[in-house]
Amino acid sequence: MKSLFSSVSAVTGAFLLILFVFASLAAPWIAPYDARQISGEIWQPMSAAHWLGTDNLGRDLFSRLLSGARLTLSFAFVISVMATLAGTLLSFLAVSVGGAVEGILSRLNDLFMSLPSLIIALVALAVLPQTNSTLIVVLAAIGATRVYRLGYSLASHILATDYMEAAKLAGESHAYRVIREMLPNARFPLLAEWGMQFSASILFISTLSFIGLGIQPPAADWGAIVRENKDGILFGVSAAFYPAIAISLLVIAVNLLVDALSRKLQQQEDQ
C-alpha cells in the first residue's frame, strides 16, 4: 500500500475521493440550507449567503450539490459492486463449467455488447416501472457485460494452468475451483475493473439523469442538477457548470486511483 500512494497522481485521486465521500456523508450537517426548500431568488450569483449561488427555482446550489453527491456516490457504488460481482461470477462459472453453459452465456453477452448501452438503457427504462431499483438493476446488468468480457479472459488463462488441472484431477467441485482456486489469482485486475465500473457508473447515471430517465425529481443527482440549470447557460448563468465540474473531478479522482493501482499491479507482475 505504501508504494501505491508514492505517486502524486494517486495521492491527488485519493484526496479528492475522500473529500467527496466525506462531503456526501456529512451533507446534513454542513449543508447551509435544506436542498429542497426555496431560499432566495432564482439563479443568483455566488455570494456569502449562497456560496455557489441559487438554482432555477431559487434553491441553494451548494446544498443541492451535497445531497446530489450522496445519490451519485451511493448509486455508483451499488451499481459497480453489483456489476463486478455478477460479471465475475458468471464469467468464471461459464469458463469452469464449459460446454453449453459457456456457449449460451458468452453469446448472450456478445449480443448485449453489440448494442449501444445507452439504447439498451433507454428501452429498458422506458418499458420497466420507473423506480430506483430498476435503474440500479439495468445499469448493473449493462456494466456486468464488460466485466464478463474481462473475467472470461482472466478465467480462461487461469483454467489452462496446471494447478487448475490438478484441482480437476483431485475431483474438486466447481464452486471450490472458482472461489478458492481461480478468483484469488484474478483479484487485482478485477479490483481495477471495479474502479473503472465505478467511474463509468457515475457518468452513466449522470447521463441518464440529464436526459430525464435517471433519478426522478424531487430527488436530484448531479446529472439532474445540470439538466435543471442548463437553460441558464443561455443567460450567462453558471449554475450548470458546478455539478458538471463535480462529475468531472470525481471521475478523474477515481481514474487516477485506478491508474495507480494498475501500475502497481504491473510492477508486481514484472517482479
Place this chain on the structure above:
Amino acid sequence: MSEALLQVAQLCVGHQQTVLIDNVSFELRKGDVLGVIGESGAGKSTLGLAVMGHYRGALRPLSGSITFQGETYHPRDACRLATQQGKRICYVAQSASAGFNPAFPLGSQVIEAACYHGVLTPEAAQEKMLQLFALLGLPYPVQFARRYPHQVSGGQLQRAMTAMALCSSPDLIVFDEPTTALDVTTQLDVLAAIRHAVKQTRTAALYISHDIAVVSQIADSLLVLRHGKQIEYGRTADILRSAAHPYTRALLNTRHPAPLPVAEHHAPVLELRDLTVGYGNGEPVISQLSLTLPRGQTYALVGESGSGKSTLARTLAGLQKPQSGELTLEGKALSFDCQQRTAQQRWQIQYIYQNADTALNPRHRVRELVGRNIMRRSGLHGAALKARLSQLLEQVELAPELADRFPSQLSGGQKQRVAIARALAAEPEILICDEPTSALDPLVAQGVLALFRQLQQSAGLTLLFITHDIATVRSIAHSVAVMHRGKLVRQGLRETVLTPPFDDYTARLLQAEPTLEPGWLASALKVPSPEHPLSLQEILT
C-alpha cells in the same frame, strides 16, 4: 600460441549492495572455447552479457576490467564494449524460437546484422550464409534461407542462429545455453555442428551451460560459477580428472548414479490395451499402444519430445480422451475421463507435473496445498491435520515451518517436493510423474530423484516415470519403455532394455546421452541419424 583475445580481471557486476558476479577472472585465446558452468542464478548469463558490454536492468560493472583485443575497458566505460556487438562479438541465445522474428524468412535475418554493421555487402553475406548453412549441416541451404522460423525444427533454428552469429566472422561468440531447450538427439547434432564450425572458423567462444557433460565435450577450459563466485577454473581435462572444489565433484558425480537392485516379477496394477490417441483429424499421436505397470515398481518411459510420452501420461491420468483403448486398475475397468472415476480411483492415481511453478496455486500456502488433500482424503481436522502435514513435509525432507509459505517463497526443488507431498497426502497407489526433475538444476534434481527412489521403496508406490534423460532412467527405473512416434519400440526390465543388441532408435538415444568421456561427441556421430539427410559427416567427407 597467440596472446589472449579476451581477458577478464577481477570483474564484479551488481547493483548497489547486490553483487551477482563476484571477482571473476579468466582469459580466452583465439580459437579456444571456455565453458561456463553453474546452476540457475549462478550468474552465468550475466557474465556472458558482461563480456559483450551489455548489462540487464540496473546492473552495472562495479570493479575489475575486461580486455578485448588489447583494449582495456574499465567499469566507467564498460558499455563502450557494446559497440563491438554484432561485429567482433556475437551472441547465440538459449531459445532460438523466441529470437527470430516470425514475420521474416530466416535468410534475411541471418545476414541482417552483418550487413547492418557494414561487415559484408549483402551479396557477400548471402554467399557466406550459404556456406555457413552447409558447414552447420543444414539441408538444402538455398531453400532453407527462404523458410520462415515456424517451418523448421528447433535444432535447425538453433543452427540458423549460430550461422547468424558466425556471419560477421566475429572473434568471439557467446553461446548462452544453446542446446538446453533441445532433445538429446537434436542436441547432439547441434553440439557437433557448433563445435565443428567454431574449430573451422577459429572463433573463440564462451559456452554457457548447466550441463557439465555437454560443456566438457566442447570446451578447452572450464569455469565453474556458484552464487556469482568463481570456484574452479582450469583446463577441461584437468578438472574432469581432479576437481579441487567439492561442488564441482558433486556436479561430476550426478552423472554416476548408484545402481538399483534388480527387479523381480510383480503383479500388474494398471493395464492399458490398444490405446490410440489423436488431436483433431490428424494422424494419431499414439497408436495401438499397450502397457502394463507392475505393482510397487518404477516404470520409466523415455523418448524425445513429440514422441507422445506426455499424451500417454495425461490419458492415463484421465485428462485426455482417447479414440480407442481399454484401461484397467487392479483388474477393474477404469474410465478415461477423470470426472467419471470414483473418488477412490482418483486418490489412487496421482500426477506430478514437470513444472511445480505452475502446478501449485500461487495464492495458496503450503498448508492449504497439502492440507486440502489430507482433509479430503482422511477427514482430519485441527491438530491431527497439522500433525499429518508436518509428517508429510518431513517425509519429503522439508522443514515443517515452510507450511506458512507461498510457492513463490520456495526454491524450485522445494516446490517440487511440495507437489510430491500433495500427491502423497492422497495416499496413492500409482504416481504418474511427467518429467518431474527436468526443470531443476542437476544437483537439486539428483536430490528429488533420490526422494522418489526412497518413497518408492518405503511406501511401495508404483511409479510411471516419464523422462527424456537416460541417466535418470538408470538411477530410478526397474523397467523401461522406449517411446518413438507414438509407439513403444522397446520395453522390458532395465538391464534388458539398456544392453545390446539395440534397435536403431534406442541406439541413437543412448549414444546421444552426453557423457564426460573425452571422445563421446566424435563416437556419437558415428550412429546414423536418419532424420537429417545431410549430416555433418557427409559434408566433412
